[in-house]
Amino acid sequence: MDDGTPVTVLSGALGAGKTTTLNHLLTNADRRLAVLVNDVGEVNVDADRIENREGGVTELSNGCICCDLRDDLEVEVSRLARERTFDHLVVEASGISEPAPVARLFTTGAASAAYDLNALATVVDAATFRETVGGAETVTAESIRRQRPERVEEAGETRPLADLLVAQVETADVLLVNKCDLVEEAELTDLEELLRSLNPRATLLRATHGAVAPADLLDSASFDLGTVSETEAWQRAVEHAEAHEGGAGDGHEGGDHHYHHDPKSTYGVDSFVYRARRPLHPGRFAEFLRDLPEGVLRSKGVAWVAGRDDLLLRYEQAGLSRRVEADGAWIASLPESRRETQRRLRDDLEWHEDHGDRRVELVFVGKEVDESAVRAALDDCLLTDEERGGEFDGASLFPGTEGETVVL
Numbered sequence: 488m489d490d491g492t493p494v495t496v497l498s499g500a501l502g503a504g505k506t507t508t509l510n511h512l513l514t515n516a517d518r519r520l521a522v523l524v525n526d527v528g529e530v531n532v533d534a535d536r537i538e539n540r541e542g543g544v545t546e547l548s549n550g551c552i553c554c555d556l557r558d559d560l561e562v563e564v565s566r567l568a569r570e571r572t573f574d575h576l577v578v579e580a581s582g583i584s585e586p587a588p589v590a591r592l593f594t595t596g597a598a599s600a601a602y603d604l605n606a607l608a609t610v611v612d613a614a615t616f617r618e619t620v621g622g623a624e625t626v627t628a629e630s631i632r633r634q635r636p637e638r639v640e641e642a643g644e645t646r647p648l649a650d651l652l653v654a655q656v657e658t659a660d661v662l663l664v665n666k667c668d669l670v671e672e673a674e675l676t677d678l679e680e681l682l683r684s685l686n687p688r689a690t691l692l693r694a695t696h697g698a699v700a701p702a703d704l705l706d707s708a709s710f711d712l713g714t715v716s717e718t719e720a721w722q723r724a725v726e727h728a729e730a731h732e733g734g735a736g737d738g739h740e741g742g743d744h745h746y747h748h749d750p751k752s753t754y755g756v757d758s759f760v761y762r763a764r765r766p767l768h769p770g771r772f773a774e775f776l777r778d779l780p781e782g783v784l785r786s787k788g789v790a791w792v793a794g795r796d797d798l799l800l801r802y803e804q805a806g807l808s809r810r811v812e813a814d815g816a817w818i819a820s821l822p823e824s825r826r827e828t829q830r831r832l833r834d835d836l837e838w839h840e841d842h843g844d845r846r847v848e849l850v851f852v853g854k855e856v857d858e859s860a861v862r863a864a865l866d867d868c869l870l871t872d873e874e875r876g877g878e879f880d881g882a883s884l885f886p887g888t889e890g891e892t893v894v895l
Contacts, residue, residue: 491603492568494576495705496589498655499610500619500648501582504665508610508697508704509579513551516701518574520551521567523560560589561597568601575705576602585654590710606707609659610697613678614669616652620784620806624648649806653785656682660709661690668695677854684758684852685785759858761865763847764839766793770881771868776802776809776895782856788849789814791842793870794882796820798889802849809895813886819843 499505509522554567560578567576580589586607593604612619625647656662662682667675679691692703769792779786787803790811797820798813818829819842826843830836836844847869851861886893 491599491601492573492576493605493705493708494578494593494602495605495707496578496580496586496593496607497610497704498580498584498586498607498659499582499663499665500612500616500652500655502615503582503610503612504694504697505579505582505610508663508665508694508699509577511697511699512577512701512704513553516551516575516705518705519572520575520577521554521571521573522551522577522579523554523563523567524579561592564592564598564602568598575605577705583648583651585651586658587654590658604710605705606660606710607658608661608663608704608707609655610663610665611656611678611682613664613666613675616678617681617784620649620652622649623807647806647808650803650808653685653805656685656689659686659689661692661704661707662686663692663694663697663699663704665694665697667693681784681852681854757854757856757858758850758852759861760788761847761849761851761862763791763865763869764842764845765847765869766791766796766845766875767847767865767868768870768874768881769794769879769884773881773884773895775864775868776804776811779804779809780853780856780861783851783853783861785852786849788847790847790849791817791845792882792885793874793877794879795885795887796845798886800885810892811885811895812892813889815889817843817845819845 497505497508506524509524513520513522551573554563564576564578567573578589580586586609590604590607592598593602664675664679664682670678675693682689682691690703690707690709692699767790772790772792783804785805788801790800790802792798792800795813797816799815799817801812801814803810803812818826818833818836821829830838837846838844839846847865849865851858884893884895
């Protein structure tokens with residue numbers, strides 16, 4: 488571990504209980520904390536604990552401090568490192584932001600020298616998480632542009648809230664399931680199964696009114712740089728499902744596709760992977776994405792779509808949101824010299840004799856999902872032998888240039 492001051496980044500939806508959790512930490516932690524929040528007024532610090540307030544910093548009688556984020560986050564954390572003495576920094580991320588940009592500040596940004604990122608913790612509202620992820624609520628583009636400008640669609644001014652909540656869960660090292668007193672035990676266990684499917688590596692904690700043992704959040708030391716990447720989070724989901732493989736088969740000559748699945752848990756939460764080495768018909772695949780079974784709460788992966796044979800298309804769905812982004816070229820489509828260089832650099836690359844790295848690899852997480860029906864529907868999306876080599880007007884339904892995103 489580095490010698491910098493340890494940092495815990497606290498994320499979660501608006502109303503999940505982040506502020507309540509922060510107050511609990513300030514009251515019960517056995518060390519001097521610096522808590523950086525968007526508005527110090529939201530941290531209901533008891534008046535008799537306040538020593539003084541100056542420059543946006545509230546001094547507390549227990550040696551802790553609370554800071555309101557008046558300037559750029561990078562500027563503020565650097566200023567704290569120069570001007571204040573404390574044992575641990577807790578950064579409350581905005582309820583409409585993802586943890587990844589904050590994490591990068593402490594791993595590769597200007598604050599990486601003075602701090603050591605300990606863990607990304609996400610507070611989950613036990614009473615509303617499932618409903619919100621499955622709903623159509625959005626946040627305005629203006630409110631998230633400052634947090635993740637590259638993720639705001641040019642064609643729209645909103646982003647589904649489900650996207651944000653799922654990203655907060657998938658990148659977390661610790662998941663604090665809060666408001667447990669508001670749900671029945673069976674519902675709570677059901678939610679925890681879903682969270683484990685979305686992020687099998689995270690530590691799960693239960694809390695009521697944010698009351699968690701401070702050491703469980705502050706001493707977890709479980710941060711993994713790979714978790715800040717959505718691609719890595721997706722790949723972990725693939726590996727998790729394949730680790731519980733219940734069998735594989737192929738229904739097309741030449742072994743063009745096969746499946747992996749994770750047997751249903753006691754509470755019906757399921758995750759499985761569909762893989763194919765045959766392109767998808769753009770029209771049929773677009774229709775499949777628009778009409779996903781209701782039980783699918785999360786799905787993502789990479790797709791090889793006919794008519795877009797040179798582009799790796801990255802698909803992502805949370806709740807009612809479906810988006811496809813052109814994420815660069817398939818290695819197989821590169822000029823030979825570049826292709827061979829890339830293959831040498833990727834020891835883990837699965838290479839097909841005919842198709843190279845082109846493939847379909849999709850992960851599905853949901854409750855009471857008819858896996859056989861999903862698989863059969865995707866089989867129907869694959870090009871038939873007669874269709875191969877044809878032209879596909881429906882290819883325009885998907886991105887045609889690198890970096891382009893299409894929302895279905």
